[in-house]
Amino acid sequence: MQWTDSGLILSVRKHGENSVIIHAFSREKGRYAGLVRGGVGRRLRGILQTGNEVELTWRSRLADQLGSFTVEARKSRASMLFDTPGALAGGSSALSLLDIVLPEREAHATLYKATLLLFDALADAPDIWPLLLARWELGLLGEIGYGLDLSSCAATGATSGLVYVSPKSGRAVSREAGAPYHDKLLPLPGFLRARKLDEDAGEEVSPGDILDGLMLTGYFVEKFISEHHPGVHLSARGRMMTVLKRRYAPELKEKSRENDPT
Numbered sequence: 001m002q003w004t005d006s007g008l009i010l011s012v013r014k015h016g017e018n019s020v021i022i023h024a025f026s027r028e029k030g031r032y033a034g035l036v037r038g039g040v041g042r043r044l045r046g047i048l049q050t051g052n053e054v055e056l057t058w059r060s061r062l063a064d065q066l067g068s069f070t071v072e073a074r075k076s077r078a079s080m081l082f083d084t085p086g087a088l089a090g091g092s093s094a095l096s097l098l099d100i101v102l103p104e105r106e107a108h109a110t111l112y113k114a115t116l117l118l119f120d121a122l123a124d125a126p127d128i129w130p131l132l133l134a135r136w137e138l139g140l141l142g143e144i145g146y147g148l149d150l151s152s153c154a155a156t157g158a159t160s161g162l163v164y165v166s167p168k169s170g171r172a173v174s175r176e177a178g179a180p181y182h183d184k185l186l187p188l189p190g191f192l193r194a195r196k197l198d199e200d201a202g203e204e205v206s207p208g209d210i211l212d213g214l215m216l217t218g219y220f221v222e223k224f225i226s227e228h229h230p231g232v233h234l235s236a237r238g239r240m241m242t243v244l245k246r247r248y249a250p251e252l253k254e255k256s257r258e259n260d261p262t
Contacts, residue, residue: 034069096236134213207248
């Protein structure tokens with residue numbers, strides 16, 4: 001058995017004295033594990049960094065065995081984030097989520113393409129990657145069968161005024177229908193309802209909106225993990241949220257002052 005594909009390094013774990021076992025997210029084959037002989041050596045150490053885009057060749061005598069990888073460098077995405085701690089935290093969170101929630105050996109080509117676009121933004125668009133990360137997590141939920149229905153109100157069928165999401169059903173709720181249950185519903189920021197990013201062009205997305213979006217997607221990601229991977233903790237995502245809350249703290253404080261009539 002053998003195949004060759006491009007992919008992203010998700011995680012690396014030492015195996016024996018000289019080898020490592022890597023998990024990679026490949027374009028056509030999905031999440032795959034394999035042994036890399038000599039992976040701790042100088043030549044491969046720089047290539048086998050989480051987040052790097054690589055060319056993978058997987059070989060095994062039988063399809064259900066672990067198999068081994070031959071890895072060649074394609075694009076050193078990891079090094080592009082070293083000098084930007086916030087973006088590095090965002091990338092680490094995304095890679096960790098993929099490694100935890102994706103089933104093995106199941107193709108997710110659309111998600112792979114979206115992940116490359118996310119990593120491009122992490123490196124080149126420091127002002128918008130948190131917004132893109134929230135939309136990426138929304139797409140990830142759909143890929144793993146936990147997609148949210150944000151098209152109409154769960155209670156009335158209305159398609160406008162959707163400002164909440166039910167934590168039980170994952171469906172949108174309108175402002176009017178959700179008012180009596182305001183404290184029990186999750187905020188739905190407008191940028192997550194838009195189908196395309198350019199639909200948000202006429203409306204500013206505030207730091208509060210971005211945090212609300214990430215708290216919304218994070219709620220359902222954690223719900224999925226508690227059901228399917230009990231005992232697993234999203235430590236990388238927690239660090240990313242801490243970084244973003246610290247980053248947005250001055251703007252949120254200023255907004256709070258503007259809204260305070262006293």
